[in-house]
Amino acid sequence: MHAEIVVLPGDGIGPEVTAAAAAVLRTVGQRYRHRFDLHEHAIGGAAIDAHGDPLPEKTLAACRNADAVLLGAVGGPQWSDPQAKVRPEQGLLALRKALGLYANLRPVRPHPATLGAAPIKPHLLAGVDLLVVRELTGGIYFGDKTRDADGASDVCRYSVAEVERVVRRACVLARQRRGHVTSVDKANVLETSRLWREVATRVARDEFSDVTIEHQLVDSMAMHLLSKPRAFDVVVTENMFGDILTDEASMLAGSMGLLPSASLGDGRVGLYEPIHGSAPDIAGRGIANPCGAILSAAMLLRHSLGLELEAGCVERAVSAALEDGILTRDLAPERGVGTVRFAAEVIERIGADCHVAELRD
Numbered sequence: 543m544h545a546e547i548v549v550l551p552g553d554g555i556g557p558e559v560t561a562a563a564a565a566v567l568r569t570v571g572q573r574y575r576h577r578f579d580l581h582e583h584a585i586g587g588a589a590i591d592a593h594g595d596p597l598p599e600k601t602l603a604a605c606r607n608a609d610a611v612l613l614g615a616v617g618g619p620q621w622s623d624p625q626a627k628v629r630p631e632q633g634l635l636a637l638r639k640a641l642g643l644y645a646n647l648r649p650v651r652p653h654p655a656t657l658g659a660a661p662i663k664p665h666l667l668a669g670v671d672l673l674v675v676r677e678l679t680g681g682i683y684f685g686d687k688t689r690d691a692d693g694a695s696d697v698c699r700y701s702v703a704e705v706e707r708v709v710r711r712a713c714v715l716a717r718q719r720r721g722h723v724t725s726v727d728k729a730n731v732l733e734t735s736r737l738w739r740e741v742a743t744r745v746a747r748d749e750f751s752d753v754t755i756e757h758q759l760v761d762s763m764a765m766h767l768l769s770k771p772r773a774f775d776v777v778v779t780e781n782m783f784g785d786i787l788t789d790e791a792s793m794l795a796g797s798m799g800l801l802p803s804a805s806l807g808d809g810r811v812g813l814y815e816p817i818h819g820s821a822p823d824i825a826g827r828g829i830a831n832p833c834g835a836i837l838s839a840a841m842l843l844r845h846s847l848g849l850e851l852e853a854g855c856v857e858r859a860v861s862a863a864l865e866d867g868i869l870t871r872d873l874a875p876e877r878g879v880g881t882v883r884f885a886a887e888v889i890e891r892i893g894a895d896c897h898v899a900e901l902r903d
């Protein structure tokens with residue numbers, strides 16, 4: 543197949559991890575005879591520096607015309623002045639909104655080889671396999687923001703239609719898994735959460751009789767996620783709660799560097815990015831964990847290009863590298879390898895168990 547893939551490296555460790563994921567995509571293209579054309583464009587702080595705009599027109603146009611978009615991360619202290627008129631993060635929020643990517647899929651499946659790095663008892667982690675579906679284009683991140691001499695405000699708003707579509711997406715995904723959805727809100731306090739709970743209850747009851755739904759308040763969910771993570775299958779929640787709960791969930795896997803994501807809408811283009819940020823504290827040192835970015839590339843192969851078998855090859859190559867004890871420094875501080883070496887070890891293992899002829903038969 544032929545696919546146009548836009549790569550948005552962004553800031554901090556973004557360029558380091560996207561280089562690793564792009565190398566993996568090129569390898570998949572060569573081994574399985576696909577033509578993947580990768581084109582880099584600017585976003586975030588790098589785009590502010592080069593063009594004065596965190597999401598230049600040219601970048602947005604390229605994303606709209608692509609088959610899929612792979613992104614690293616945006617942001618950093620040099621663009622974080624409270625007085626700044628434009629911020630890198632605005633570029634990413636605007637891109638998600640412009641492409642209508644309302645469902646952010648964040649799978650959490652701790653690998654046995656990284657359990658030792660997780661600050662949670664290993665017996666609680668065996669068999670954990672959950673999928674957080676985070677609403678991505680509504681809520682408090684997108685509401686009006688005001689500031690005056692006395693204070694500031696951020697408006698949180700959800701429409702019925704916004705809740706319906708993301709809950710539907712979560713229920714469809716649950717059907718393909720273990721058939722259980724946990725909807726997370728703060729319905730004891732927030733009006734948007736009372737709406738969320740009503741709509742989620744109705745959608746599940748009226749449209750998905752084969753899916754069970756339960757409701758959890760976000761504060762106790764933060765606790766349950768660590769004390770009984772095996773209890774969850776699909777977790778659906780609003781934008782900010784999903785952002786926070788998935789950083790927490792990365793500790794089930796062992797590092798922020800491990801978790802991938804896919805952002806999908808009803809349109810053609812999907813956006814794929816690790817869940818972590820630009821990690822300024824380790825940027826430029828060649829030690830970032832590229833797993834989240836590489837596994838995001840696997841999600842790109844699956845969800846945007848329909849290449850399920852190739853996606854599986856990449857996921858198994860990452861697993862095989864971890865099983866063979868190849869770990870980055872976030873997981874093995876004393877003996878960990880760098881970003882480039884980890885990517886090379888994954889690339890070496892791609893296709894070890896899956897040759898082109900088998901894939902095409």
Ligand SMILES: NC(=O)C1=CN([C@@H]2O[C@H](COP(=O)(O)OP(=O)(O)OC[C@H]3O[C@@H](n4cnc5c(N)ncnc54)[C@H](O)[C@@H]3O)[C@@H](O)[C@H]2O)C=CC1
Pocket residue numbers: 555559614615616617618619631634797798799800815817818819820821822823824829830831832834872
């Ligand atoms: N999607 C995006 O582009 C996101 C951007 N950000 C931005 O990133 C900047 C830094 O934010 P932080 O709060 O520090 O969050 P962060 O996710 O960048 O880093 C949190 C901690 O995790 C570590 N870490 C993250 N990714 C890693 C990886 N791949 N390998 C090894 N260690 C890793 C970092 O070294 C740091 O100690 C901010 O400007 C923030 O706005 C934050 C989250 C998401």
Ligand SMILES: CC(C)CC(=O)C(=O)O
Pocket residue numbers: 631634635785817818
């Ligand atoms: C706009 C981003 C910085 C928000 C975030 O932390 C994320 O999407 O994970």
Ligand SMILES: [Mg+2]
Pocket residue numbers: 785786789817
């Ligand atoms: Mg986040």
